[in-house]
Amino acid sequence: MQIMTAQKSSKLAAASLKRRTAQSNLKRDKYLYLLALPGILFFLVFKYVPMWGVLIAFQDYSPYDGLLGSQWVGFTHFIAFFSSEQFPILFRNTLMISLYNLVFFFPMPILLALLLNEGRNVLFKKVIQSIVYLPHFLSWVIIAGISYLLLSQTSGIVNQVLVSFGMHKIDFLTNSHLFWWLLTGQSMWKDAGWGTIIFLASIAGVDPALYEAAKMDGAGRMRQAWHVTLPAIRSVIVILLILRLGQVLEVGFEQIYLMMNGAVSQVADVFDTYVYRNGIQNGQFSFSTAVGLFKSIVGLLLVIIANRIAKQFGEEGVY
Amino acid sequence: MTKKLLSFALLTPTILALTACGSQPASSGQQSAPTEISIMTEFSTPDAPGPDNPVLKEFEKRTNTILNINWISPNNFQDKLNAILASGQLPDLTKSNKLNNPQFQKMIQQGAFWDLTPFIKDYPNLAAYPQSVWDNTKINGKNYVIPSVRPLDGASYFAIRKDWLDALHLPIPQTMDDLYNDLFAFTHNPDGSLKPDVIGYNMRDMTSANAVPTVQDIYNASNGKWKLQNGKLIDTDLQPATRDALLWLNKAYNNGLIPKDFAVFKPTQAEDLAKSNKVGMSQDTVEGIWRSTDGASKIDPKADFLPLVSLTGPNGVFAPRTPGYNAVYAIPKTVPLDKLKKILSLMDYGASDEGFTLACFGLQGPDYTVGSDGFKIVTDQAVKDNISQSSFGKIFERYDKYLWAYHTGMPKTVFDRNKTIVDAREKVSIPDPTDGLYSDTYTKQGSEYDKQISDMKIQVIMGKATMNDWDNLVKKLQADPQYMKIADELNQAYQQRAGK
Amino acid sequence: MKESIGDRSIAVAIVVILIAIGLLTFFPLYYVFVVSFTDPTEYLQKQGFILFPLKWSLASYRYLLSTSTFLNATSVSAFLAIVGTPLSLIITSGLAYSLSRTRFWGRRVLLILILITMLFNPGFIPPYLLVRDLGLINNIWSLIIPVLTSGWYVILMRSFFDSIPAELEEAAMIDGCNDIGIFFRIMLPLSLPALAAFGLFYAVAYWNTFFSAVLYINNPQQWPLQLLLQNMLIDSSTSGDAGMTSDVQIPSQTLKMAAVVIATVPILCVYPFLQKHFAKGVMLGSVKG
Incomplete structure (x- = not known):
């Protein structure tokens, strides 16, 4: 409602008045601007000042020559990247890992939040919550270490248990068919529990009267969850989904880098690992920046599209 | 009190040594203000030495310097080096772990670092480094860098369980067929004297650039990817011998001589297996393998990994020779001439017997004692202070042929055996002909090709790809002009250096 | 208010699922904990197949905290x-x-x-x-x-x-x-x-x-x-x-x-x-x- 009135009034304002309105607004809301100031300054200094770095994507950047002294090469790095035979493989892997994440990981916190919300016993709920939040605090380095500890064929405890049950060992870590599942599983273990926090918070904000009303109408627990809880957290889901879509090409670098090996690299190599090898390890700053820029632009487009769609479905969107 | 006396006693000869070095601190005898020197280096001790480390203080005192050392963990060294190079504000002594780092190369070409060629001869301990090491670290015929010198022999190579060979009455292997039979015997021994879950070979030598460096090298009789043949460098990855090496490994894999998930192994994991008495053959430097022997002997007191001198493949005898250095130090042009000389004399002192002992072992008394066998015994204090070849020993180096024969805790018999192994290797070991050669294409694209080739090797060994896939990859590479350019560039660089 | 049988069984199912999730999440953490208290030699000997160490060892902790x-x-x-x-x-x-x-x-x-x-x-x-x-x-x-x-x-x-x-x-x-x-x-x-x-x-x-x-x-x-x-x-x-x-x-x-x-x-x-x-x-x- 508010937004609509604001939009309407701003449309109505005559162009000649616009400047004055701006000035008077600034004056009227000066404390509001003061509140925002530290944040705005932060974005200017730490996010916009370093953005000149994006320019080196169009250069043959040499640190010794600096930004001004380096040679401009236009789109050379982009063309080299798109025409490399790695590109389709990287693109497929990045997209598929993201897709696995979106389809299998993204709904997990929502489901878990709904389950936790239905749990009756407060202590039981608390214990489960405490356990499932915990892995979030572990870094990928640690999680990779644990994964090797559990899943390796030589000494992994999971395989030893399988063998003791008379089954065959499974090559979890070196099977290219299992790799995307492995990554998704790790993400679930680490973050599915933690992700529930934001949903639980918005579920807690639901008016209890709504549940009462649903009960009056004879709705069971499933129907209550479906008709009351889910709609209440819909806008949070949509916002998270939009932001997630913008990150489609951002698959967790550290995770993949730590889990990658020669037997699975055909399905594991993604833009970020490629950039790391070429940019950071080989010092090809310009080339890797170009790849990063390509990723950013795709991400920006995706967010804009997703935001459009969300708005068409009556959601507020991100901006 | 004793500590003070001791350091005083050590100090006197140091001043003498310094003045005798010909580096002439401007006014002889007069105590000038200490020179401040910033150093960027790496460490692989558990912790980095702190700013009040006794060895650091002692170095400062003995050389009249103030050392600001920036210790970087090897895990992050590349990132940090690139950031420092990019910032343009270089420490007075900058370490690069690769001579071939493209940024580093570029900056040398642009004249960012001192040409040290005219100075080296004034510093006797540095000049005493093997000539081949100085030659191999030349760029455009000039020495811009001080190499972190290392022994030429005693490099990482196969080491086999001698006690198991003896138990099965097998001789020391000479060829790859012998080796295969030995490993097979270890894992399938009929009399059951060994445990059933033994692994033949733990693949400890696997790197990201090449999954099977040692076996490939033995088959090609070449130290590394490039082999010198009739005055030309050829790419062993494209040779049939490498194909044979893969067949050998694939057979070994299928028969359970190699761990099923070797592809995910980190060298420490492979080593852990060796330490747990489960591995018939591992791979390490002549001294480094002692860690595995030591670990396994806690479970089986007879455990003994014997470093092999050499093995004979279809192309002849092979044992590897190291390049003689593992990293390089450069001094930026922003350092004035006086200070440059000061830095060089500091490094020269570090390359002296006395300086190198101080760097690696600290001070006699608090940090080490000398045992009856002549070995230095490191105290807990030294371990706590991170005094080690892996900390200060990464800055200050002296050439010592047998450096890779000795390991802390090793009995004298093993050390003596290791010395004979080093001597025997010296006669047959083969150097990498591309040491110090620069190929622009390789530096930029090489790691991608390496990865592609290495991944295929892993898949072929594991049976996830066929020999046919391998042949196709070789054909594809031969038809790839960019890939073939690497060979051309390296050959050009080689001819250029040979011509000089 | 009385609950229907459907709701009851759902409630039970939810508890079971939550327990399963909790155990799955907890086991790796437990295992890390156990391994950290295992004697290094015992770990090497058993090749990691340890659900409960024979002998609790503080060796690793002692080293780290030193x-x-x-x-x-x-x-x-x-x-x-x-x-x-x-x-x-x-x-x-x-x-x-x-x-x-x-x-x-x-x-x-x-x-x-x-x-x-x-x-x-x-x-x-x-x-x-x-x-x-x-x-x-x-x-x-x-x-x-x-x-x-x-x-x-x-x-x-x-x-x-x-x-x-x-x-x-x-x-x-x-x-x-x-x-x-x-x-x-x-x-x-x-x-x-x-x-x-x-x-x-x-x-x-x-x-x-x-x-x-x-x-x-x-x-x-x-x-x-x-x-x-x-x-x-x-x-x-x-x-x-x-x-x-x-x-x-x-x-x-x-x-x-x-x-x-x-x-x-x-x-x-x-x-x-x-x-x-x-x-x-x-x-x-x-x-x-």
Whole structure:
């Protein structure tokens, strides 16, 4: 409602008045601007000042020559990247890992939040919550270490248990068919529990009267969850989904880098690992920046599209 | 009190040594203000030495310097080096772990670092480094860098369980067929004297650039990817011998001589297996393998990994020779001439017997004692202070042929055996002909090709790809002009250096 | 009210599923714990097949705690989390609140500008140069100031403020409160659940500070915990001095896991407190709704 009135009034304002309105607004809301100031300054200094770095994507950047002294090469790095035979493989892997994440990981916190919300016993709920939040605090380095500890064929405890049950060992870590599942599983273990926090918070904000009303109408627990809880957290889901879509090409670098090996690299190599090898390890700053820029632009487009769609479905969107 | 006396006693000869070095601190005898020197280096001790480390203080005192050392963990060294190079504000002594780092190369070409060629001869301990090491670290015929010198022999190579060979009455292997039979015997021994879950070979030598460096090298009789043949460098990855090496490994894999998930192994994991008495053959430097022997002997007191001198493949005898250095130090042009000389004399002192002992072992008394066998015994204090070849020993180096024969805790018999192994290797070991050669294409694209080739090797060994896939990859590479350019560039660089 | 049989069985199913999830999540943690207390030789002998150690050993812990670096690094990480989190919360909520008010002129432009920063990543060299020019290299604040807030959190928090009705604000305004007063006296207390949640997010991010420390901190005495952990858990012999292996201490699996446990203990200590606080916040939030 508010937004609509604001939009309407701003449309109505005559162009000649616009400047004055701006000035008077600034004056009227000066404390509001003061509140925002530290944040705005932060974005200017730490996010916009370093953005000149994006320019080196169009250069043959040499640190010794600096930004001004380096040679401009236009789109050379982009063309080299798109025409490399790695590109389709990287693109497929990045997209598929993201897709696995979106389809299998993204709904997990929502489901878990709904389950936790239905749990009756407060202590039981608390214990489960405490356990499932915990892995979030572990870094990928640690999680990779644990994964090797559990899943390796030589000494992994999971395989030893399988063998003791008379089954065959499974090559979890070196099977290219299992790799995307492995990554998704790790993400679930680490973050599915933690992700529930934001949903639980918005579920807690639901008016209890709504549940009462649903009960009056004879709705069971499933129907209550479906008709009351889910709609209440819909806008949070949509916002998270939009932001997630913008990150489609951002698959967790550290995770993949730590889990990658020669037997699975055909399905594991993604833009970020490629950039790391070429940019950071080989010092090809310009080339890797170009790849990063390509990723950013795709991400920006995706967010804009997703935001459009969300708005068409009556959601507020991100901006 | 004793500590003070001791350091005083050590100090006197140091001043003498310094003045005798010909580096002439401007006014002889007069105590000038200490020179401040910033150093960027790496460490692989558990912790980095702190700013009040006794060895650091002692170095400062003995050389009249103030050392600001920036210790970087090897895990992050590349990132940090690139950031420092990019910032343009270089420490007075900058370490690069690769001579071939493209940024580093570029900056040398642009004249960012001192040409040290005219100075080296004034510093006797540095000049005493093997000539081949100085030659191999030349760029455009000039020495811009001080190499972190290392022994030429005693490099990482196969080491086999001698006690198991003896138990099965097998001789020391000479060829790859012998080796295969030995490993097979270890894992399938009929009399059951060994445990059933033994692994033949733990693949400890696997790197990201090449999954099977040692076996490939033995088959090609070449130290590394490039082999010198009739005055030309050829790419062993494209040779049939490498194909044979893969067949050998694939057979070994299928028969359970190699761990099923070797592809995910980190060298420490492979080593852990060796330490747990489960591995018939591992791979390490002549001294480094002692860690595995030591670990396994806690479970089986007879455990003994014997470093092999050499093995004979279809192309002849092979044992590897190291390049003689593992990293390089450069001094930026922003350092004035006086200070440059000061830095060089500091490094020269570090390359002296006395300086190198101080760097690696600290001070006699608090940090080490000398045992009856002549070995230095490191105290807990030294371990706590991170005094080690892996900390200060990464800055200050002296050439010592047998450096890779000795390991802390090793009995004298093993050390003596290791010395004979080093001597025997010296006669047959083969150097990498591309040491110090620069190929622009390789530096930029090489790691991608390496990865592609290495991944295929892993898949072929594991049976996830066929020999046919391998042949196709070789054909594809031969038809790839960019890939073939690497060979051309390296050959050009080689001819250029040979011509000089 | 009586429950239907369907609801009953659903309730049972939910409990079973939750227990299963809890066990699945818990087992790896338990295993890490057990391995860390196993004698290194026993671990090697059994090749990791240990559900309960024969003999509890403190060897790994004794070794770890004997190095001063470990405690040092823990205090650095704790400093980051304790000092950084409130700062981040104030800056993020200030900006997010302002942006949630429709009368804020220019908010759309600002939002889009913030969104852009979430997508364009200039790599690590330009930020490094910036931090250097600000004179923050080797300064612990370099691990806080450049990551004080992020577009992601500003936008998320804004949507929380959006849900607070404007009438409250108008009433306060009539009472003579200015925007800053409203923000601190009304808005922040009302959004405690959000603050608790974001406080946790920030605290975790600070606790896990890693790559910026690689770049900005030269002095190992100032390393945060994660950097130290990475050094212990990841193989350094691959990238390091390949041949020079003399007395490189390769931490065994048990030592690594002990490091993991120690790194997690501080979290476990503040965990109940945070969770209580967080639960309180959620309750307040529901009252508000």
